[in-house]
Amino acid sequence: MNEFELIDRLKPLLPRNDSxxxxxxxxxxxxxxxxxxxxxxxxxxxxxxxxxxxxxxxxEKVGRKALxxxxxDIAAMAGTPTSAVITLGLPSGFSxxxxxxxxxxxxxxxxxxxxALVGGETTRSPGAMFLNVALLGTVPxxxxxxxxxxxxxxxxxxxxxxxxxxxxxxLDFEPRLTEARWLTKHFDIHAMMDLxxxxxxxxxxxxxxxRVPGGEILAPTLPIRQAARLRARFSDTAxxxxxAALTDGEDFELVLTIAPADAVRLLDGWKARFPETxxxxxxxxxxxxxxxxxxxxxxxxxxxxxxxxE
Amino acid sequence: MNEFELIDRLKPLLPRNDSxxxxxxxxxxxxxxxxxxxxxxxxxxxxxxxxxxxxxxxxEKVGRKALxxxxxDIAAMAGTPTSAVITLGLPSGFSxxxxxxxxxxxxxxxxxxxxALVGGETTRSPGAMFLNVALLGTVPxxxxxxxxxxxxxxxxxxxxxxxxxxxxxxLDFEPRLTEARWLTKHFDIHAMMDLxxxxxxxxxxxxxxxRVPGGEILAPTLPIRQAARLRARFSDTAxxxxxAALTDGEDFELVLTIAPADAVRLLDGWKARFPETxxxxxxxxxxxxxxxxxxxxxxxxxxxxxxxxE
Numbered sequence: 001m002n003e004f005e006l007i008d009r010l011k012p013l014l015p016r017n018d019s020x021x022x023x024x025x026x027x028x029x030x031x032x033x034x035x036x037x038x039x040x041x042x043x044x045x046x047x048x049x050x051x052x053x054x055x056x057x058x059x060e061k062v063g064r065k066a067l068x069x070x071x072x073d074i075a076a077m078a079g080t081p082t083s084a085v086i087t088l089g090l091p092s093g094f095s096x097x098x099x100x101x102x103x104x105x106x107x108x109x110x111x112x113x114x115x116a117l118v119g120g121e122t123t124r125s126p127g128a129m130f131l132n133v134a135l136l137g138t139v140p141x142x143x144x145x146x147x148x149x150x151x152x153x154x155x156x157x158x159x160x161x162x163x164x165x166x167x168x169x170x171l172d173f174e175p176r177l178t179e180a181r182w183l184t185k186h187f188d189i190h191a192m193m194d195l196x197x198x199x200x201x202x203x204x205x206x207x208x209x210x211r212v213p214g215g216e217i218l219a220p221t222l223p224i225r226q227a228a229r230l231r232a233r234f235s236d237t238a239x240x241x242x243x244a245a246l247t248d249g250e251d252f253e254l255v256l257t258i259a260p261a262d263a264v265r266l267l268d269g270w271k272a273r274f275p276e277t278x279x280x281x282x283x284x285x286x287x288x289x290x291x292x293x294x295x296x297x298x299x300x301x302x303x304x305x306x307x308x309x310e
Numbered sequence: 311m312n313e314f315e316l317i318d319r320l321k322p323l324l325p326r327n328d329s330x331x332x333x334x335x336x337x338x339x340x341x342x343x344x345x346x347x348x349x350x351x352x353x354x355x356x357x358x359x360x361x362x363x364x365x366x367x368x369x370e371k372v373g374r375k376a377l378x379x380x381x382x383d384i385a386a387m388a389g390t391p392t393s394a395v396i397t398l399g400l401p402s403g404f405s406x407x408x409x410x411x412x413x414x415x416x417x418x419x420x421x422x423x424x425x426a427l428v429g430g431e432t433t434r435s436p437g438a439m440f441l442n443v444a445l446l447g448t449v450p451x452x453x454x455x456x457x458x459x460x461x462x463x464x465x466x467x468x469x470x471x472x473x474x475x476x477x478x479x480x481l482d483f484e485p486r487l488t489e490a491r492w493l494t495k496h497f498d499i500h501a502m503m504d505l506x507x508x509x510x511x512x513x514x515x516x517x518x519x520x521r522v523p524g525g526e527i528l529a530p531t532l533p534i535r536q537a538a539r540l541r542a543r544f545s546d547t548a549x550x551x552x553x554a555a556l557t558d559g560e561d562f563e564l565v566l567t568i569a570p571a572d573a574v575r576l577l578d579g580w581k582a583r584f585p586e587t588x589x590x591x592x593x594x595x596x597x598x599x600x601x602x603x604x605x606x607x608x609x610x611x612x613x614x615x616x617x618x619x620e
Contacts, residue, residue: 033346042338047433048434074337089358119354124358128435128436139340
């Protein structure tokens with residue numbers, strides 16, 4: 001099966017939406033511009049066999065994950081995803097059935113979120129299979145939530161639970177699109193990002209971008225995923241559960257900061273609107289240099305916050 | 311050097327433009343929407359080490375090529391490129407200097423064309439290095455030139471010269487942005503695409519998309535690149551030059567079709583506007599099934615045109 005036969009097989013799978021003037025199959029996709037009062041969001045992301053999935057991961061889950069990762073970044077800006085283009089790097093001897101199942105997984109997820117798949121390139125890849133997703137979205141002008149708006153004194157919240165994603169969550173997570181838009185509609189969210197590399201590291205990106213010197217995370221408050229607890233309990237080599245919650249990657253939850261005066265109202269509003277999903281206040285930002293974890297033994301430095309003259 | 315140190319090194323290289331509200335460094339880029347009366351163009355494309363470049367290709371040329379390939383697709387729609395996001399897949403033990411030189415090559419080319427680089431992801435790649443470019447562009451509403459507008463009787467033109475790109479053109483080509491916009495401003499271009507897989511195959515995509523049964527290419531008219539002639543002359547294993555012009559990949563020239571009544575005016579106008587670049591009428595589309603090459607020995611079938619009931 002050559003590239004063009006493969007494309008013919010995949011093209012009918014690709015969902016469209018109202019923004020699509022010309023979809024996959026021409027030199028570029030042609031899309032209507034966003035409505036007045038909207039800005040564009042633009043993101044690229046790849047998954048690679050042997051890094052983000054294995055040869056045993058079902059194709060549908062590979063495709064779903066590749067797209068959902070990028071959608072999570074749109075969620076972190078409080079935006080709405082609209083259309084994606086895919087690049088698939090294929091080793092020689094690839095299975096067309098596997099490629100089709102990857103596309104089915106992407107297409108199913110895309111359809112459910114109203115995302116059009118408007119281009120699908122394939123290229124040879126002498127090494128591992130890779131799958132790149134470039135995603136467009138929209139956000140009302142000026143309403144994108146950046147990493148750079150956090151303030152000293154802010155309360156820090158995370159959605160859902162953290163750690164142990166490798167046990168399955170990294171293939172099944174639901175990007176927090178609805179939650180993020182609800183948060184920004186009802187509250188002045190100062191800073192927000194999605195957790196892909198682990199809370200301890202990712203929160204430092206917010207400190208850096210916002211020029212906030214430090215913060216404190218309260219260990220007992222951390223919402224630890226059951227999978228992380230079980231790994232810690234039943235494996236001699238696994239991280240302690242708190243460490244997993246701080247450092248495991250691919251949580252794809254939101255971390256956000258907000259004025260402390262809004263914290264209780266946020267907790268109450270969230271519980272009414274999303275009764276089945278946790279949101280947890282895990283700490284505060286402050287002007288003492290460094291990001292710290294506070295547990296029963298005291299304070300432990302997790303990393304540097306924003307430092308002048310660095 | 312970890313991913314974040316690498317990003318810190320690369321970020322100052324990234325050019326911006328007026329459309330950039332938030333560039334690289336947040337979860338997504340934020341961009342102003344195109345002006346009223348414009349549509350978006352959206353394209354993704356990757357280059358892979360061992361396929362599109364080698365470990366010996368200078369980094370600057372790798373980066374330039376990766377971006378220029380995608381720009382060539384924007385040109386083929388008669389559009390204007392505006393902003394790009396990059397994914398770089400890196401084997402372990404990569405050289406930060408090489409990555410920086412790749413980015414320098416991309417950034418230099420982007421700057422020259424007013425393209426903002428608004429995101430740069432890196433990921434591990436256990437196999438070969440790969441570089442994915444996703445590119446946005448704009449085109450006046452309804453003015454994108456598709457592959458699907460060709461008509462029986464159209465004259466077929468190609469820009470520049472064909473064949474032997476592997477000798478260097480594939481690293482140095484200039485996408486035909488200015489030429490494409492000039493063509494669509496002054497002529498009713500029925501169909502257009504850029505040549506990436508070789509004229510014989512690519513022209514069939516136009517026949518298919520346009521539902522045109524066939525066409526005839528006149529061998530003596532083919533504008534053959536000097537590199538293809540030299541390879542044919544000095545290598546026993548190289549393709550004949552005409553075959554190279556028809557089947558070699560990565561020409562990144564435009565092939566377009568136009569009503570024959572406009573052909574002479576196009577040739578005259580082009581010569582006045584682009585005196586240093588060739589444009590050549592290489593044949594006609596017709597309603598006889600199949601795409602044929604006509605040379606001194608007669609007609610040779612290159613491939614099927616559009617077939618009903620297929």
